[in-house]
Amino acid sequence: MESNTEQLKWGKTVWKQFSQVRLQSPLIQCITNFVSMDLMANTLLSAGASPAMVHSIEEIPDFTPRVTALCINVGTLSPSSLPAMITAAKICSQLNIPWVLDPVAVSASAFRFDACVQLVGLKPTVVRGNASEIIALSSSSLEASAAKGTDSTHDSMDAVEAAKLLARTSGAIVAVSGATDIVTDGNQVVGAHNGVALMQKITATGCSVTALIAAFVAVDKTNALDAAVSALAVFGVAGELGMKMAKGPASLRMHLIDALYGLDEATLQSHVNITRL
Numbered sequence: 001m002e003s004n005t006e007q008l009k010w011g012k013t014v015w016k017q018f019s020q021v022r023l024q025s026p027l028i029q030c031i032t033n034f035v036s037m038d039l040m041a042n043t044l045l046s047a048g049a050s051p052a053m054v055h056s057i058e059e060i061p062d063f064t065p066r067v068t069a070l071c072i073n074v075g076t077l078s079p080s081s082l083p084a085m086i087t088a089a090k091i092c093s094q095l096n097i098p099w100v101l102d103p104v105a106v107s108a109s110a111f112r113f114d115a116c117v118q119l120v121g122l123k124p125t126v127v128r129g130n131a132s133e134i135i136a137l138s139s140s141s142l143e144a145s146a147a148k149g150t151d152s153t154h155d156s157m158d159a160v161e162a163a164k165l166l167a168r169t170s171g172a173i174v175a176v177s178g179a180t181d182i183v184t185d186g187n188q189v190v191g192a193h194n195g196v197a198l199m200q201k202i203t204a205t206g207c208s209v210t211a212l213i214a215a216f217v218a219v220d221k222t223n224a225l226d227a228a229v230s231a232l233a234v235f236g237v238a239g240e241l242g243m244k245m246a247k248g249p250a251s252l253r254m255h256l257i258d259a260l261y262g263l264d265e266a267t268l269q270s271h272v273n274i275t276r277l
């Protein structure tokens with residue numbers, strides 16, 4: 001357990017960044033999968049951000065330069081959706097707009113693996129995946145991964161070295177979700193221990209926390225590591241608070257969103273559990 005002073009410091013950082021999201025209401029473009037759109041948009045709205053699920057390649061040259069941050073998620077990737085993702089990522093990289101990549105089920109196929117490798121090459125600010133996704137993406141071959149679907153078959157702590165390697169080779173901040181959420185720039189490693197296991201039984205909680213990371217990075221561009229830690233901690237605390245009222249995954253989904261919307265400084269500070277690893 002980290003010292004009280006360290007916890008208090010993290011509590012202040014997390015609250016400061018969350019307050020900025022509420023104050024600035026950053027416009028977050030999400031090019032995401034069909035499963036996650038609803039939960040992702042509602043997560044962003046309850047956190048105070050402004051979501052826009054604008055996907056069409058025809059709209060990207062007009063729209064993407066005006067967003068505060070972009071979230072790209074390959075969950076239901078197709079040959080027709082990939083060019084829009086690449087175009088939007090290129091615009092963000094050129095215009096210094098932060099963007100975040102969620103490599104959902106990166107090992108599902110060679111097409112998806114190659115697409116994720118290409119997107120990582122377009123310099124995302126943050127890459128957030130579950131442990132199996134980050135382990136697969138950090139290796140250079142598709143064969144290395146056992147998990148082919150969207151759920152992790154690894155513990156997040158098993159992915160620390162893979163996350164550091166991916167951060168060093170890509171230049172991105174890498175976040176791994178799980179019982180302990182891990183965030184690294186390739187050197188420092190921070191663990192956020194909030195959340196409840198039942199969050200894994202609600203589809204798209206991972207996708208939604210990636211979008212929340214985009215909202216936090218949008219308001220603190222120069223400190224993407226802390227922003228990613230803060231977003232993961234806030235979402236985890238909302239899960240813990242929601243769990244007090246939930247009867248199962250469906251009601252947890254509802255109560256998590258309510259808890260995120262109503263989260264106040266004192267409650268956040270007393271729940272945040274972040275340590276350097």
Ligand SMILES: Nc1ncnc2c1ncn2[C@@H]1O[C@H](COP(=O)(O)OP(=O)(O)OP(=O)(O)O)[C@@H](O)[C@H]1O
Nearest residue numbers: 130177178179195196197199200203204205206207
């Ligand atoms: N065992 C656990 N204990 C506490 N929180 C957890 C646990 N597992 C996952 N979480 C939390 O659940 C959320 C989703 O993480 P998860 O690793 O399930 O993402 P994912 O596999 O990418 O999900 P999806 O693909 O369905 O969006 C994160 O906020 C994470 O911190």
Ligand SMILES: Cc1ncsc1CCO
Nearest residue numbers: 033035075076104150204
């Ligand atoms: C279940 C599922 N399939 C493709 S994307 C997605 C949402 C969780 O990642």
Ligand SMILES: [Mg+2]
Nearest residue numbers: 104130206207
């Ligand atoms: Mg996922």
